[in-house]
């Protein structure tokens with residue numbers, strides 16, 4: 001297991017990439033931060049979510065800036081409305097630009113083997129998972145809040161890559177990006193119950209009970225567990241240990257801001 005994403009600063013724009021993915025030379029990875037956009041408070045400054053209170057033109061300008069810094073054609077981005085389920089979309093050339101249509105379809109994970117077609121999920125505490133099969137040249141993104149984690153959404157994306165592109169899980173590289181950590185993800189009993197019901201006692205060490213009757217849950221840890229169970233070798237996983245809520249000066253955190261926040265994008269594109 002590798003421990004860190006890389007923080008890049010290009011022309012005042014800060015975004016993360018996954019070193020093990022970068023080393024293959026096959027793809028662009030970009031997990032955006034709050035920094036480098038043109039949105040004004042309280043969405044300052046890199047907000048990539050439409051419907052968060054920003055002018056549409058401002059959000060489009062943020063995409064243009066991010067695409068320029070991270071080297072992807074932002075106008076071709078494929079992203080969907082996220083609904084905390086585990087349906088996976090196989091993106092094709094004709095889907096280019098789906099991120100900017102008025103009525104996006106609903107998917108929490110996207111995979112593709114089309115080059116020059118960036119795919120993305122949106123985040124502000126929920127776990128971002130990036131996938132790269134360097135042998136079959138295919139990529140994927142998945143969004144996993146606690147419901148998506150319990151539904152093994154990232155593992156569903158791995159399965160879809162195996163079906164659609166003949167990927168072998170043993171070849172797939174995984175990047176699990178910044179998300180709310182167990183330091184800050186305090187929950188009632190519903191979250192641990194969902195995890196234990198999906199994964200059994202094997203995930204009990206990712207759940208801690210506090211003195212106040214509440215629980216603290218490591219969603220990133222459970223997603224890594226779920227992906228390893230789906231056949232991903234542990235050595236293929238890069239796990240960011242950064243907590244979006246603790247580092248809210250760098251990342252958007254839904255919990256920290258009580259929902260008044262922008263959105264980050266977790267993007268991958270085959271070159």
Ligand SMILES: [Zn+2]
Nearest residue numbers: 183184243246
């Ligand atoms: Zn934290």
